[in-house]
Amino acid sequence: MQYEAVIGIECHVELKTATKMFCGCPNEFGGEPNTKVCPVCLALPGSLPVPNRAAIDHMVRAGLAVEAAIPTFSKFDRKNYFYPDMPKDYQISQFDMPLTQGGVVKYWLEDGTMKSCRLTRIHLEEDTGKSTHAGSGDGRISGSTYSLIDFNRAGVPLMECVSEPEIHSADEAVAYLESLRRTLQQLGVSDVKMEEGSLRCDANVSIRPVGASELGTKTEIKNMNSFRSVHRAIQSEIARQIAVVEAGERIVQETRGWDEINGTTISMRSKEQAHDYRYFPDPDLVPMEITAAYVDALRETIPEAPWKRFLRYTQSYGLNVLQATQLIDTQPLASYFDAVVAASDNAQQATNFVLGDLSRLANESGTPVWLSAVSPEHLAELIVLVDGKTINSKIAKELLVRMWAGEGSPKALVEREGLAQTSDPAAIEAFVVDVLAANEKSVNDYRAGKTNVMGFLVGQVMKASRGKADPALVNDVVKKKLEQ
Amino acid sequence: MSDSIERNAAEIARGVNSGAFSAAELTRSMLAHIDRTEPQVGAYLSVLHERAAATAARVDERIKQGERLPLAGVPLAVKDNMCLEGTRTTCGSKILEHWTSPYTATAVQRLLDAGCIPVGKANMDEFAMGSSCENSALGVTRNPYDLERVPGGSSGGSASAVAAFEAAIGMGSDTGGSIREPAAFCNLVGFKPTYGRVSRYGLIAFASSLDQIGPLTRTVEDAALAYDAMGGHDPMDATSIDRPFETTADGLRTDLRGVRVGIVREFATKELGPEIDALYAKAYRDLEALGAELVEVALPTAEYGLATYYLIAPAECSSNLARFDGVRYGLRVEGANVHEMYERTRAAGFGPEVKRRILIGTYALSSGYYDAYYVRAQKARTLIAQDFAKAFASCDLIAAPAASSPAFTFNAKSDPYSMYLMDYYTIPMSLAGLPALSVPCGWVTPPGGASPMPMGLQLTAPLFAERALLSAAHAYERATGHAAAQRPVIAMEATQ
Numbered sequence: 011m012q013y014e015a016v017i018g019i020e021c022h023v024e025l026k027t028a029t030k031m032f033c034g035c036p037n038e039f040g041g042e043p044n045t046k047v048c049p050v051c052l053a054l055p056g057s058l059p060v061p062n063r064a065a066i067d068h069m070v071r072a073g074l075a076v077e078a079a080i081p082t083f084s085k086f087d088r089k090n091y092f093y094p095d096m097p098k099d100y101q102i103s104q105f106d107m108p109l110t111q112g113g114v115v116k117y118w119l120e121d122g123t124m125k126s127c128r129l130t131r132i133h134l135e136e137d138t139g140k141s142t143h144a145g146s147g148d149g150r151i152s153g154s155t156y157s158l159i160d161f162n163r164a165g166v167p168l169m170e171c172v173s174e175p176e177i178h179s180a181d182e183a184v185a186y187l188e189s190l191r192r193t194l195q196q197l198g199v200s201d202v203k204m205e206e207g208s209l210r211c212d213a214n215v216s217i218r219p220v221g222a223s224e225l226g227t228k229t230e231i232k233n234m235n236s237f238r239s240v241h242r243a244i245q246s247e248i249a250r251q252i253a254v255v256e257a258g259e260r261i262v263q264e265t266r267g268w269d270e271i272n273g274t275t276i277s278m279r280s281k282e283q284a285h286d287y288r289y290f291p292d293p294d295l296v297p298m299e300i301t302a303a304y305v306d307a308l309r310e311t312i313p314e315a316p317w318k319r320f321l322r323y324t325q326s327y328g329l330n331v332l333q334a335t336q337l338i339d340t341q342p343l344a345s346y347f348d349a350v351v352a353a354s355d356n357a358q359q360a361t362n363f364v365l366g367d368l369s370r371l372a373n374e375s376g377t378p379v380w381l382s383a384v385s386p387e388h389l390a391e392l393i394v395l396v397d398g399k400t401i402n403s404k405i406a407k408e409l410l411v412r413m414w415a416g417e418g419s420p421k422a423l424v425e426r427e428g429l430a431q432t433s434d435p436a437a438i439e440a441f442v443v444d445v446l447a448a449n450e451k452s453v454n455d456y457r458a459g460k461t462n463v464m465g466f467l468v469g470q471v472m473k474a475s476r477g478k479a480d481p482a483l484v485n486d487v488v489k490k491k492l493e494q
Numbered sequence: 495m496s497d498s499i500e501r502n503a504a505e506i507a508r509g510v511n512s513g514a515f516s517a518a519e520l521t522r523s524m525l526a527h528i529d530r531t532e533p534q535v536g537a538y539l540s541v542l543h544e545r546a547a548a549t550a551a552r553v554d555e556r557i558k559q560g561e562r563l564p565l566a567g568v569p570l571a572v573k574d575n576m577c578l579e580g581t582r583t584t585c586g587s588k589i590l591e592h593w594t595s596p597y598t599a600t601a602v603q604r605l606l607d608a609g610c611i612p613v614g615k616a617n618m619d620e621f622a623m624g625s626s627c628e629n630s631a632l633g634v635t636r637n638p639y640d641l642e643r644v645p646g647g648s649s650g651g652s653a654s655a656v657a658a659f660e661a662a663i664g665m666g667s668d669t670g671g672s673i674r675e676p677a678a679f680c681n682l683v684g685f686k687p688t689y690g691r692v693s694r695y696g697l698i699a700f701a702s703s704l705d706q707i708g709p710l711t712r713t714v715e716d717a718a719l720a721y722d723a724m725g726g727h728d729p730m731d732a733t734s735i736d737r738p739f740e741t742t743a744d745g746l747r748t749d750l751r752g753v754r755v756g757i758v759r760e761f762a763t764k765e766l767g768p769e770i771d772a773l774y775a776k777a778y779r780d781l782e783a784l785g786a787e788l789v790e791v792a793l794p795t796a797e798y799g800l801a802t803y804y805l806i807a808p809a810e811c812s813s814n815l816a817r818f819d820g821v822r823y824g825l826r827v828e829g830a831n832v833h834e835m836y837e838r839t840r841a842a843g844f845g846p847e848v849k850r851r852i853l854i855g856t857y858a859l860s861s862g863y864y865d866a867y868y869v870r871a872q873k874a875r876t877l878i879a880q881d882f883a884k885a886f887a888s889c890d891l892i893a894a895p896a897a898s899s900p901a902f903t904f905n906a907k908s909d910p911y912s913m914y915l916m917d918y919y920t921i922p923m924s925l926a927g928l929p930a931l932s933v934p935c936g937w938v939t940p941p942g943g944a945s946p947m948p949m950g951l952q953l954t955a956p957l958f959a960e961r962a963l964l965s966a967a968h969a970y971e972r973a974t975g976h977a978a979a980q981r982p983v984i985a986m987e988a989t990q
Binding site: 052053054055056057058059060061088090092094097098099100157159286288289290293294295296 | 575576577583585590593595596597599694695696697698699701702703729730731732733809810812813816817818819821822823832833836856859860861864868
């Protein structure tokens with residue numbers, strides 16, 4: 011039987027703000043344990059939360075970027091449960107009136123197919139501290155004799171983003187995550203680094219026979235620390251579930267952890283604890299009224315969506331998927347590229363220079379393209395010079411190196427140093443005549459059938475013209491003269 | 495100097511600011527008096543000898559430098575659910591018995607900035623849950639007017655301290671009547687401002703949407719001075735109201751001409767017995783004699799106040815008190831794993847009333863019961879607030895009893911419900927967030943009682959009408975002078 015996987019992704023994204031969600035402690039990754047704490051984020055008796063406006067701005071912007079609706083009214087709720095690294099033993103979260111409603115993540119696959127996945131919800135909450143279990147040897151809680159808690163992360167603003175179960179393969183899951191990551195990164199609302207935990211995700215995976223509309227029993231996969239492990243974990247889980255069903259057994263609803271080393275998921279909690287979180291509106295925080303003017307002002311700050319940019323690059327500019335993705339994933343480079351295209355009106359040449367020569371220079375020097383001495387306007391000038399056959403591509407490459415070194419406008423350099431390409435047939439013919447006269451042996455070799463000396467002769471002509479001769483024209487003239 | 499400890503806050507501030515006496519001198523006398531009186535009264539869980547002396551020296555230094563402070567040298571009792579840096583802050587609970595706060599509550603800090611001297615941390619019902627102070631896990635506090643009787647609660651320690659001249663200002667917190675009822679029991683003025691007027695930052699929460707800090711004092715003027723010093727917006731409390739703050743001490747009137755006082759139809763006092771009924775009838779006539787126009791108003795939903803309160807307050811407390819888990823601070827009783835540690839810690843750390851309310855609140859918020867209990871209670875709360883708003887369309891203030899009886903004897907209210915009923919007249923105002931106070935309105939001798947006990951008249955104003963409220967209370971206090979009719983029974987000889 012053929013099976014279809016049905017996958018939903020739940021992400022937790024730490025928002026990038028100067029301070030934590032409800033207090034003035036710095037929101038920074040790392041640091042000595044318990045050095046970024048205060049009465050509020052330690053939940054000392056009597057302390058009270060005060061919401062961070064920047065985090066709310068981030069949420070609304072993220073919502074707008076995924077085309078979510080922004081309601082006029084929102085509030086914070088308490089999610090009550092006991093957990094040692096959650097200082098208040100409740101988490102301030104959002105239950106029935108989050109800051110954004112709905113939304114859709116559009117993403118593309120490696121072959122360029124556009125896909126989309128609707129969002130069930132995005133809401134704002136606070137992160138917990140981190141526990142370290144000691145005495146068990148392997149860091150696991152089982153067998154440990156005591157635990158240490160670092161509250162530096164407690165109270166960091168956290169966005170929870172839950173997708174609908176509309177993803178059907180490991181490839182799609184990763185493409186979805188990449189799209190979400192680049193969207194949030196470009197908004198500047200998060201560092202979205204899985205290795206630092208500012209992006210964490212779980213996957214809900216089930217399978218069903220192709221064509222079935224009912225959902226199968228799902229498992230929740232945790233402990234995936236990179237997009238690569240997300241891919242591997244989902245693939246492995248789909249295969250496991252198919253094997254279970256094929257063996258005539260039933261899938262158990264459970265939480266499974268991804269074991270990176272053994273490449274398999276392992277049952278963590280077979281019996282889901284029926285948690286009653288006793289959500290209720292947080293009486294320490296007043297409800298938020300969100301005005302249209304506020305939303306409109308934030309809307310102005312939303313950059314072009316990555317998927318729209320992708321369509322523009324691939325459909326209007328003719329870039330391939332890899333080139334488009336490469337540009338989009340480095341947003342300042344994409345902006346640079348857009349500026350070059352706008353000024354030169356030649357997307358193909360802009361792509362060649364930006365992803366080719368300039369990127370190589372950037373790699374060699376360690377300076378990113380968009381911070382280099384080559385401004386988009388100067389690069390556009392260079393492209394126009396090449397397009398208009400004022401210079402040939404060899405001169406262009408040389409000029410680019412000099413521009414990188416800070417020599418400024420290529421147009422000015424060409425004019426000052428008389429580097430404009432020579433396309434005057436008479437002048438070129440004069441160079442050719444001189445070169446052929448000085449290289450009688452090569453001429454004879456050519457006429458004896460050794461046509462490969464042609465390249466050498468063309469090179470000599472180019473050299474004589476100090477590179478300025480139009481190479482195509484030189485080629486024609488040399489050939490014509492040799493075959494006379 | 496010998497009578498200085500009996501001075502009111504306004505008199506003390508005048509004396510210290512003018513150099514008639516120093517904060518240090520007064521503090522010395524006060525601490526000596528506290529040390530003599532405390533064995534009888536038990537108002538404090540900790541007396542801050544060094545802290546008070548050091549603060550007094552700094553206040554004197556500031557006066558010497560030419561500063562004038564509105565509450566210079568005024569001895570202050572801080573209820574033990576308010577944080578004062580470096581002091582034990584217990585909430586009257588075993589679970590926080592040895593916890594020292596590393597920071598200071600905003601309201602406390604503002605009183606210190608105004609020149610107050612913190613002389614002690616006052617006893618209270620555990621986590622402010624109770625109406626007699628008997629729910630304290632850490633000590634017994636007695637009523638200075640009859641040591642066999644309770645001081646009221648939950649701010650019983652602060653009330654007892656001010657009544658026994660162990661402080662001039664007591665800081666209380668009022669969730670359903672915890673300032674007004676002990677004030678009535680101890681012959682004091684007890685004032686609960688509009689919800690949001692005084693910062694809750696540093697007040698250990700019982701029920702966040704109801705808790706409000708306010709003063710207990712021997713005069714209305716002192717209450718006004720204390721309120722003016724502690725009130726106003728605080729960026730550390732998101733529920734603190736950010737709108738212009740109206741001072742009150744400079745606007746106290748001596749008559750009630752042009753003031754319409756609402757008498758609540760549903761709060762008839764007949765069933766409180768003929769003596770109390772007559773006392774309130776007299777109180778209302780006295781208001782009229784001062785120029786007030788009495789009008790009857792209706793609060794038809796007020797009778798649901800108690801039921802509403804005993805869903806909302808426990809629901810919030812069940813969540814607020816979750817943090818006392820033995821992980822980071824306070825009592826920890828070890829267990830085989832973290833869950834057993836939680837259970838043992840909370841079983842040993844919380845008293846029966848606190849556990850009862852956590853259980854009620856957890857139940858009220860549980861899935862399947864939430865709509866029937868919590869949501870309905872919130873709707874009832876809205877209706878009660880709307881009733882008040884309607885009533886205030888035809889009156890400027892509402893007069894009512896502060897409590898249904900004078901202070902009772904220890905262990906007299908052994909079943910929880912009879913204790914809850916003590917707050918019958920104060921809870922509706924708390925649910926509506928309104929400013930309300932209790933001012934002494936006469937004395938009754940309870941059956942079998944040794945001496946006359948004070949009663950309180952509760953005045954309630956519309957939201958933010960603190961100035962009108964205190965002004966009216968001041969006029970009534972001046973005209974009637976009930977507070978001065980009796981003296982506390984504690985031994986004062988040694989200081990006189």
